[in-house]
Amino acid sequence: MNKNYFEIKRAGINTTFQDQGRGNLYHIGIPFSGAMDNRNFQISNKLVGNEVNFPTIEFAYQGPLLKYLGENINFAITGDVKFLIRKKNNIIEGNCYQSFTLENGDELDIISTNKSVYGYLAVSGEFDVNYQWSSCSVNTKANIGANNGKKIEDGQKINISKINKNLTDKKLNYINSKIENIRVIQGTNFDYFSDEGKKVFFEKEFVISKLSDRMGMRLEGPKIENIVDTNIKSEGLLKGVIQVPADGNPIIMLSDHGTIGGYPKIGVVISADYDKLVQLTPGSKIKFKKVELADAETLFKLYDLETQNLISQI
Amino acid sequence: MIKNISNLGDAALYCDFGTEVNQEINSKVIRYFKSIQKENIDGINNLTPSYNKLIISFDLRKKNFQTIKQQIENLNVINDDVLESNKIKIPVCCDENFSLDIKRLEEKLQITRDKIYEKFFGKEFFCYMTGFIAGMPFLGDLENELQAKRLETPRVKVPKGSVGLTEQFANVYTFESPGGWNIIGNTPQVIFDRTNENNPNLINPGDVVTFEQITKDQYYNNNE
Numbered sequence: 001m002n003k004n005y006f007e008i009k010r011a012g013i014n015t016t017f018q019d020q021g022r023g024n025l026y027h028i029g030i031p032f033s034g035a036m037d038n039r040n041f042q043i044s045n046k047l048v049g050n051e052v053n054f055p056t057i058e059f060a061y062q063g064p065l066l067k068y069l070g071e072n073i074n075f076a077i078t079g080d081v082k083f084l085i086r087k088k089n090n091i092i093e094g095n096c097y098q099s100f101t102l103e104n105g106d107e108l109d110i111i112s113t114n115k116s117v118y119g120y121l122a123v124s125g126e127f128d129v130n131y132q133w134s135s136c137s138v139n140t141k142a143n144i145g146a147n148n149g150k151k152i153e154d155g156q157k158i159n160i161s162k163i164n165k166n167l168t169d170k171k172l173n174y175i176n177s178k179i180e181n182i183r184v185i186q187g188t189n190f191d192y193f194s195d196e197g198k199k200v201f202f203e204k205e206f207v208i209s210k211l212s213d214r215m216g217m218r219l220e221g222p223k224i225e226n227i228v229d230t231n232i233k234s235e236g237l238l239k240g241v242i243q244v245p246a247d248g249n250p251i252i253m254l255s256d257h258g259t260i261g262g263y264p265k266i267g268v269v270i271s272a273d274y275d276k277l278v279q280l281t282p283g284s285k286i287k288f289k290k291v292e293l294a295d296a297e298t299l300f301k302l303y304d305l306e307t308q309n310l311i312s313q314i
Numbered sequence: 315m316i317k318n319i320s321n322l323g324d325a326a327l328y329c330d331f332g333t334e335v336n337q338e339i340n341s342k343v344i345r346y347f348k349s350i351q352k353e354n355i356d357g358i359n360n361l362t363p364s365y366n367k368l369i370i371s372f373d374l375r376k377k378n379f380q381t382i383k384q385q386i387e388n389l390n391v392i393n394d395d396v397l398e399s400n401k402i403k404i405p406v407c408c409d410e411n412f413s414l415d416i417k418r419l420e421e422k423l424q425i426t427r428d429k430i431y432e433k434f435f436g437k438e439f440f441c442y443m444t445g446f447i448a449g450m451p452f453l454g455d456l457e458n459e460l461q462a463k464r465l466e467t468p469r470v471k472v473p474k475g476s477v478g479l480t481e482q483f484a485n486v487y488t489f490e491s492p493g494g495w496n497i498i499g500n501t502p503q504v505i506f507d508r509t510n511e512n513n514p515n516l517i518n519p520g521d522v523v524t525f526e527q528i529t530k531d532q533y534y535n536n537n538e
Contacts, residue, residue: 028515029446029506132508133511141447141491143489188322230463231463237362238322238326238369245464258492260362260364260443304374
């Protein structure tokens with residue numbers, strides 16, 4: 001019945017449906033999930049004329065190769081991404097933050113992200129996805145969300161309905177800036193660490209490990225010394241919480257994180273820095289900078305205002 | 315009843331009910347949790363009750379720490395703390411392929427694996443909370459002889475169904491996940507059903523759980 005669809009010729013490394021995520025389920029063990037980089041997720045939707053919280057396809061590193069079949073449709077890609085549009089007679093090199101039109105038989109080849117992790121693909125229509133707890137966001141660990149809670153796979157079809165007949169070209173001038181300093185608020189177990197440990201945490205460089213995914217980011221570097229207890233009674237976690245297990249290597253909780261944890265919390269990444277944190281690739285060097293709650297609140301207001309401004313420019 | 319409220323990052327309240335782990339403190343946490351759920355306070359987007367803490371997450375676009383803190387301090391707390399309670403039996407197989415940390419426990423605890431199993435099976439455990447991964451129950455209390463710390467470096471992958479011990483608690487990994495508990499066996503029982511949106515968890519806070527040892531044959535028959 002549905003005549004507009006993508007055929008997945010190559011799924012990519014970690015390609016999933018994501019929207020704004022699902023709340024109010026921590027108590028049964030289900031995290032927010034949702035797009036890792038919320039700003040780029042919202043912008044992708046606005047560039048194709050959608051509501052900002054529509055389902056999108058999120059990819060990491062290598063993206064998908066999709067063949068489009070159906071009536072003309074617009075799409076946009078956000079992040080820092082290299083991609084090509086293969087038409088019958090020519091190949092167009094794509095630009096992020098700009099809408100393009102796909103015609104019947106065109107192929108969209110999302111080659112890779114450039115020195116960043118996540119990118120977003122939105123189309124001027126609705127991906128046919130199922131919702132669980134009112135979100136399509138895929139949590140591959142619990143198999144919750146669209147596509148039976150799994151990554152998009154080679155060979156599958158993705159149907160699209162309600163295509164906007166009125167295709168308008170849209171563009172935004174925007175370049176993702178990178179950060180090296182991650183701002184944090186002291187955690188609830190900050191005093192579990194020695195003076196030397198605290199100094200190490202705020203002054204030394206840490207390297208992002210390859211063992212990082214949508215659940216968490218593991219860091220390597222100087223060990224952070226604990227002088228009280230390397231375990232706490234298990235309690236709630238949040239995205240951005242930095243736990244330090246007994247080996248002294250910090251782990252930052254990300255959007256698909258476990259809802260409860262038993263390692264001391266040395267700090268929490270401020271909300272304003274989260275979108276940029278998740279885009280840092282393994283091998284990147286970071287430093288933590290201490291801020292107070294009031295400053296974090298102001299910084300988030302500014303960051304959110306900037307996001308709203310970008311969206312309103314489209 | 316909350317001893318102290320502080321901030322956890324810029325978008326959550328950290329409510330401290332004490333440092334001990336017991337059913338009395340835990341039921342206070344649950345009572346607050348249920349009261350806040352009932353109030354449906356605008357801007358609050360998640361609640362995580364645990365042994366003796368309650369974390370309240372909010373949308374920083376709508377509210378901030380001070381405003382939510384005031385609302386929680388002025389909250390009408392419900393008094394009926396009777397928790398619905400089910401009795402649940404969980405079959406566990408302790409074959410060598412499943413009991414990943416039994417040797418570590420024998421060394422740390424200085425007792426034999428038979429003694430560990432003898433003290434673990436048949437005992438009634440109370441469910442304090444669920445979480446970490448969807449549906450994972452946190453059960454207590456293990457006797458002193460079985461209490462060990464977490465692994466120093468958590469495993470990247472703990473197999474689905476693994477039954478783990480840490481300190482005075484036992485749990486079940488409802489699906490494959492990273493984790494640091496000492497694994498003594500594996501259950502074929504489904505503990506989390508993602509297709510049941512209204513009631514996905516087999517075990518809920520307040521339930522009473524007993525583990526029963528099964529053979530490898532029984533384990534694989536249960537899977538069929």
